[in-house]
Amino acid sequence: MVIDLTGDSDSEDQIRSQLHSNIKSATPNFFTHLAHRTPLPSVPLKRKSEKSPESELYDAFFNFRKKPLAPSVGSSAASSSAPHQNNKPNGCSIAPALQPSTPSPSPAITEQSLPAQVISVVVPSPSRQLKKEIESAKWAPSARKRGLKGAYPAARKVNRAAIPLPIGTPGPILKKRPEALDQQYRTLQRKLSMIKGPKVTCAPDDGLKLAKVTANFEFINSYKLHKGVSPAPAEFIGGCSCGKYCDPDRCPCSEKEDDSTENIIPYQRARDRPDLLVLTPEFLKRSTMIFECGAKCACDKGCWNRVVQRGRTVELEIFHTGNRGFGLRSPSYIRAGQFIDCYLGEVITKKHADIREDIALKNGHSYLFGLDFSPEVDEADIYVVDGQRFGCATRFMNHSCRPNCRMFTVTNTIGDERLYNLAFFALNDIPPMTELTFDYNPGTEKSTQVDSSVVACLCGEDNCRGQLWPSKRKGTK
Numbered sequence: 001m002v003i004d005l006t007g008d009s010d011s012e013d014q015i016r017s018q019l020h021s022n023i024k025s026a027t028p029n030f031f032t033h034l035a036h037r038t039p040l041p042s043v044p045l046k047r048k049s050e051k052s053p054e055s056e057l058y059d060a061f062f063n064f065r066k067k068p069l070a071p072s073v074g075s076s077a078a079s080s081s082a083p084h085q086n087n088k089p090n091g092c093s094i095a096p097a098l099q100p101s102t103p104s105p106s107p108a109i110t111e112q113s114l115p116a117q118v119i120s121v122v123v124p125s126p127s128r129q130l131k132k133e134i135e136s137a138k139w140a141p142s143a144r145k146r147g148l149k150g151a152y153p154a155a156r157k158v159n160r161a162a163i164p165l166p167i168g169t170p171g172p173i174l175k176k177r178p179e180a181l182d183q184q185y186r187t188l189q190r191k192l193s194m195i196k197g198p199k200v201t202c203a204p205d206d207g208l209k210l211a212k213v214t215a216n217f218e219f220i221n222s223y224k225l226h227k228g229v230s231p232a233p234a235e236f237i238g239g240c241s242c243g244k245y246c247d248p249d250r251c252p253c254s255e256k257e258d259d260s261t262e263n264i265i266p267y268q269r270a271r272d273r274p275d276l277l278v279l280t281p282e283f284l285k286r287s288t289m290i291f292e293c294g295a296k297c298a299c300d301k302g303c304w305n306r307v308v309q310r311g312r313t314v315e316l317e318i319f320h321t322g323n324r325g326f327g328l329r330s331p332s333y334i335r336a337g338q339f340i341d342c343y344l345g346e347v348i349t350k351k352h353a354d355i356r357e358d359i360a361l362k363n364g365h366s367y368l369f370g371l372d373f374s375p376e377v378d379e380a381d382i383y384v385v386d387g388q389r390f391g392c393a394t395r396f397m398n399h400s401c402r403p404n405c406r407m408f409t410v411t412n413t414i415g416d417e418r419l420y421n422l423a424f425f426a427l428n429d430i431p432p433m434t435e436l437t438f439d440y441n442p443g444t445e446k447s448t449q450v451d452s453s454v455v456a457c458l459c460g461e462d463n464c465r466g467q468l469w470p471s472k473r474k475g476t477k
């Protein structure tokens with residue numbers, strides 16, 4: 001006889017009625033067998049109350065199918081140790097109701113244990129109730145593992161993509177940037193548009209990256225003077241009385257050579273563009289300060305000796321270099337000696353700069369430039385420009401051991417020894433879209449000295465010194 005219990009084991013009534021129709025002949029042998037083979041199992045009766053012995057036997061059978069075989073089958077010791085063993089008619093030994101402890105016996109064991117001619121049972125999957133019992137039981141880890149393995153079907157792999165969505169087909173893939181990035185990008189565009197003079201842009205593909213980098217950076221159009229920093233009082237500032245246009249050879253603003261009365265004239269007209277004033281080739285080789293006419297001078301704004309104060313004349317583009325972070329270039333052709341832009345930032349005292357420099361040393365980047373040009377100013381009293389948080393496009397200029405730009409000190413407040421401009425000029429003609437670079441540590445020799453703040457130089461020039469000191473404060477001497 002075969003009783004198929006593989007359907008949902010919750011439908012026991014069905015099965016019970018199937019059993020009922022066959023039970024009369026099967027019962028004696030079967031339960032004798034049960035009594036003989038399974039003296040111990042801890043089987044809680046499913047329904048104990050007011051049942052006929054026959055129906056209790058059915059229940060016993062069902063519970064037996066769901067409950068484990070005792071580990072020591074046939075052991076009389078185990079049998080006698082069962083605390084509440086019920087002795088039923090027909091010699092059937094119904095095991096006491098103990099806590100469920102092991103999973104269902106495997107079909108193999110069952111079929112071996114039961115003579116085929118008596119009854120053959122196909123073991124059903126566990127009922128929901130049994131699953132709950134198994135889950136809530138206190139298992140030893142290994143037993144739990146085995147129990148779960150036997151009790152539950154293995155997880156099936158499902159191709160979720162193949163399951164049709166009841167809520168309809170998905171919409172198109174969003175190509176839009178997330179709102180936060182969009183916002184950062186718009187903020188960058190707004191910041192760039194606030195810069196005075198010809199356009200400063202970002203390379204089209206690098207906008208999002210630059211927007212992130214400049215999220216905490218403000219572009220400014222002039223120095224931001226910090227507490228403790230102030231320009232020299234107006235009475236200290238000098239000026240010329242040349243008239244509307246200064247005579248280059250006589251203007252007292254121009255610098256003179258030591259022991260000479262001859263003026264050093266910084267600017268001349270560009271060969272191919274008479275409207276453009278550029279540094280003379282001789283001046284490009286000097287390291288002297290450029291003295292421009294200023295507010296106290298009698299000349300007007302069109303004077304040849306007012307270049308840096310008139311501002312930038314070239315467009316600039318910030319772009320990603322690929323190996324050295326961002327860099328700066330211009331879509332315009334730049335002539336040798338042409339003014340590019342100033343280095344701007346917060347102007348802070350030396351004391352304050354020392355604190356920021358310690359932090360910069362740890363971070364590996366320093367945007368500090370000491371205004372240390374004048375020998376008249378004590379080292380402890382100098383001001384320092386910090387382009388870290390506030391600055392302009394030149395903050396992105398990288399170092400090269402063969403640079404195409406140089407920084408000059410420029411003043412139009414003659415007499416103020418502590419506060420003046422740091423201006424970049426082209427050292428040679430620079431084709432459009434060529435990276436603009438300057439030497440971070442001019443005068444430094446190639447050396448094998450290594451300190452913690454040294455960075456491998458990636459300028460790629462054949463005369464490369466191999467390293468730079470980005471966390472070292474730069475100076476103007």
Ligand SMILES: C[S@@+](CC[C@H](N)C(=O)[O-])C[C@H]1O[C@@H](n2cnc3c(N)ncnc32)[C@H](O)[C@@H]1O
Binds near residue numbers: 323325399457
């Ligand atoms: C003033 S920042 C220049 C702008 C910088 N690239 C950026 O994205 O902000 C100086 C830093 O640029 C990098 N850098 C500049 N010139 C470099 C060079 N020649 N080789 C390697 N890194 C350089 C270094 O990381 C240095 O600390």
